[in-house]
Structures are given as structure tokens and as C-alpha cells.
Amino acid sequence: MSEDFSLHTVDVALTPRQRFEEYLQSRSKRLTEQRRILVDFIFKRHDHFDADELISALAAESSQRKVSRPTVYRTLGELVEAGMLRIIMENEGRAVYDHDYGYPAHDHLHCGECGKLIEFHSEELARIRDAVAAEHGFRVASHRLIVEGTCKECLSAKRRRNRKLDRI
Amino acid sequence: MSEDFSLHTVDVALTPRQRFEEYLQSRSKRLTEQRRILVDFIFKRHDHFDADELISALAAESSQRKVSRPTVYRTLGELVEAGMLRIIMENEGRAVYDHDYGYPAHDHLHCGECGKLIEFHSEELARIRDAVAAEHGFRVASHRLIVEGTCKECLSAKRRRNRKLDRI
DNA sequence: CTTCGTGCAAAACCTTTGCATTAAA
């Protein structure tokens, strides 16, 4: 049983880089320059991204030495294994990654008009999830919830358009 | 506003094939032999599948005339557009489809050990989803929730293995 | 030194598309 909680009892005071180092050491993997660049870059700010966006953004930072595409993919996989990133959805065939470390658990509202992702957190949701799982004797590791729809801004824009049409 | 409810007020008494015919007619599309084979085959029983499994299963039914791979993909897209199928997850790069017609709304527990998908329904969940969306002025179209973890059977198997190890 | 990681190019893989042919309506 104890190993099942180990993922959740990591020291949250560690920086992402330190956390990643810890993971790498535990697997006898090496902290290379490329992995260092990537973990620092990815956790510099909180946002959602896909592999291509990451590679472009990295290339834009001329100060950074470039990291090859295969290495980016390999490192993304390691960060997911380490529990530091998670894939929240597939957008047009590309996996969209989200921070899963140093940031509170959350889910997303996804606007189908503008593509925006709005984060929210609900304790109640976790409670229901656990209750349902318990009914089935299922042990929860995590969950992924995306609510599809239209955001406030796009709804307003639509209403404006409709009002205009009404007047014609 | 009225158009926003139209998707939910379709006549549920229609068979999947009839429902699909209705959709096709509304778009001036034709009810071809291939589309008939596919809609009948897919809705013959309720389960989750990916394009490849569907093609194999169809090929196994020697009685059925075969449908080409591109046509299968095209028809799956149409059934999704018609609101009769939905993609619940990506499994190893392949889109996993689930019935979204003639079957009550539901979400899934996904066992990471055996890959099983367990369905459940929760009114409370929909309530929370709507409350959160309302807080953000977001209009909900649908949602996708997957709870990852380990199912009862795989937990038992694991416990058996552990007990054995303990005795050594 | 030994082993692991990187970069390059090529491959793998699911899904989509162009086009000539076939079949709905």
C-alpha cells in the first residue's frame, strides 16, 4: 500500500528542476544540459502547450542552445512519467501538456470557438469521483475532465452578431 | 437560444439507422450500402472501439461486404457530427469511440492494468459541471471525464501477488 | 572508461486526401 502514496508525498518545496533531478537519479538517468534546459523552460511559467509550440518557443529564445526534436519528445515523456506533466487533451492530433507539479490540481473548460482553456478546481468533483470509484472497488490514480462549450467572450460576440442580423 | 437545445430533443424512439438517415437527409447526403452496414454494425451492441477494431470485426463477419478503410474513417466522422458517436479517449494514438445515442450519458473509469473501461453515471457530476460553468459564464455543450486507476479485479490480483511475495 | 543521451535521418503510425470509377436519387 505504501508505494501507492509515494507519488503524492513528494516534497513540494523542491523546485521543478530539483524534483526532476530526484526522479532521474532514482532511475539512474543523467541530468544532461538538454534536460536542464527543458525542465527550466517548461516550468518558468504556467501554461498549456504542445510539443511544436515548445520547440518554437525554445528556438525563439536565442540565448538557449537548441534541443533536437527527438530529445524534446523523449524528455516530455520523462516529465510525464515523473508526474510533473500530464496530457490534458489532443488538439488536432497534437498532445497538449499541462503542468502537474507546483500547481494545484485543476480541470478545464475548453472553448470550441476560440480554443481557450479555462482552469477551475472543485473539491466536490474529487469527492464525487472518489465516491463513484469506491462503489466500484476502483482505486483512483488521477482523472482528466474537459468541459466543452463556449466561453463568455465568444458568447457575447455571438450575441452581438445575432443582434446585428436581427436588425437587417 | 432554441437551436442550442435541438441536439437534445431528437426523437429517441428512432433506431440508430433511422436517426442516421435523418441526419444524412438533412445534409443532402446519401444512405449508401456502406453507411448502412457501418451504422447497423456499430449499434448492434454497445461497446467501445477504435477504427482498427471496427475494421477487423467487420472483416470477421464474412457475411458482410467489406467497407474500405477510408470510408470507415469518413463514416465515423459523420456519426460523430451526427451526435451518435463520441471520442472518449486516445489509446496509444488511436481514437476510442463510444455510443452517444440510444444510451444514457455516462463517464468512465479506466483501468491502467487491464485497459478495461467501466461506465458510470452521476447526476451530481453534471450539476457541479453546470455550476462551475455558470460561474465562468461558460455555456456547456458536453464533457469528457476519464478516471484513471486500477479496477477491483486487478487490485485483487496485485494483492495476491504481494501476499505471495511476503511469504518468501 | 563505461554507459547513457543526443542528433540525424528515416521509419512508424493513424488518419486524410486526390482522383477515377461507381452508385444513389
Add this chain to the structure above:
DNA sequence: TTTAATGCAAAGGTTTTGCACGAAG
């Protein structure tokens, strides 16, 4: 008879892999 749909083959686009070289421990 007109227009949409199919099947084939080939292309698309993301992600993965084989392998020789380079770097970490």
C-alpha cells in the same frame, strides 16, 4: 442524368526509433 460516395494509392503530420557520436558520472 446529375451529383455524391467509394476505393485505391499516396500523402500528411505527429511521434518514435536505429545508430554513430558525444557527454555524464
